[in-house]
Amino acid sequence: NAGVTQTPKFQVxxxxxxxxxxxxxxxxxxxxxxxxxxxxMGLRLIHYSVGAGITDQGEVPNGYNVSRSTTEDFPxxxxxxxxxxxxxxxxxxSYSIWLAGISGAxxxxxxxxxxxTVL
Amino acid sequence: xxxGEEDPQALxxxxxxxxxxxxxxxxxxxxxxxxxxxxxxxxxHLILIRSNEREKHSGRLRVTLDTSKKSSxxxxxxxxxxxxxxxxxxxxxxAGGTSYGKLTFGQGTILTVHP
Numbered sequence: 001n002a003g004v005t006q007t008p009k010f011q012v013x014x015x016x017x018x019x020x021x022x023x024x025x026x027x028x029x030x031x032x033x034x035x036x037x038x039x040x041m042g043l044r045l046i047h048y049s050v051g052a053g054i055t056d057q058g059e060v061p062n063g064y065n066v067s068r069s070t071t072e073d074f075p076x077x078x079x080x081x082x083x084x085x086x087x088x089x090x091x092x093x094s095y096s097i098w099l100a101g102i103s104g105a106x107x108x109x110x111x112x113x114x115x116x117t118v119l
Numbered sequence: 120x121x122x123g124e125e126d127p128q129a130l131x132x133x134x135x136x137x138x139x140x141x142x143x144x145x146x147x148x149x150x151x152x153x154x155x156x157x158x159x160x161x162x163x164h165l166i167l168i169r170s171n172e173r174e175k176h177s178g179r180l181r182v183t184l185d186t187s188k189k190s191s192x193x194x195x196x197x198x199x200x201x202x203x204x205x206x207x208x209x210x211x212x213x214a215g216g217t218s219y220g221k222l223t224f225g226q227g228t229i230l231t232v233h234p
Contacts, residue, residue, distance in 0.1 A: 031220035032220070033221065042207060044224075048219060048220060048221055092162075093220070104213075105150045105211060106220040106221075106222070108162070108209075108220060110161035110162045
């Protein structure tokens with residue numbers, strides 16, 4: 001059981017180039033999300049998906065595109081890379097846990113991360 | 120904007136000592152979670168506390184939640200060198216239904232445990 005798999009682990013781009021970060025999960029989780037991690041900023045949500053064919057924006061969506069054609073895959077596309085997109089990117093998946101006395105909680109399973117540098 | 124603010128930003132202790140990390144948040148929450156991140160790795164879920172709970176234990180971890188003060192603390196007892204990592208609180212602010220995995224993370228506390 002691989003969990004959440006991200007590729008590539010490292011990537012260097014030049015300003016203006018485009019690329020796709022791949023994310024795949026094998027746990028049949030409904031929900032998937034992309035976060036970026038910057039020093040001193042914690043993790044910030046870029047985009048998320050609640051199921052195949054359904055995506056929505058998070059806190060910092062500009063410059064990124066996503067799609068979800070299958071339950072397993074949730075690629076993140078950088079349309080025209082900028083130095084401000086230098087970051088570590090994490091893909092996560094989850095499903096709702098219905099706890100007694102409280103509505104659906106989501107525990108995230110993260111991939112190992114993709115470190116992107118834009119020159 | 121970040122929901123969670125954590126302190127201290129960095130904590131350095133000796134093996135065997137207890138480590139306490141604090142998290143404050145701004146809005147009402149459904150639950151609060153703590154995650155651990157080893158250097159260069161992804162985050163791993165440690166523990167979840169629901170908004171109607173005040174304290175929860177898991178092994179050497181103890182989490183408290185004070186919804187009136189909008190704060191939580193994570194206590195690691197009898198720390199080990201292997202506990203060296205960054206620790207993040209994450210809030211699930213959805214009032215009803217599910218958050219769809221949209222958590223809001225704090226900036227994290229870097230814990231260093233010296234052998």
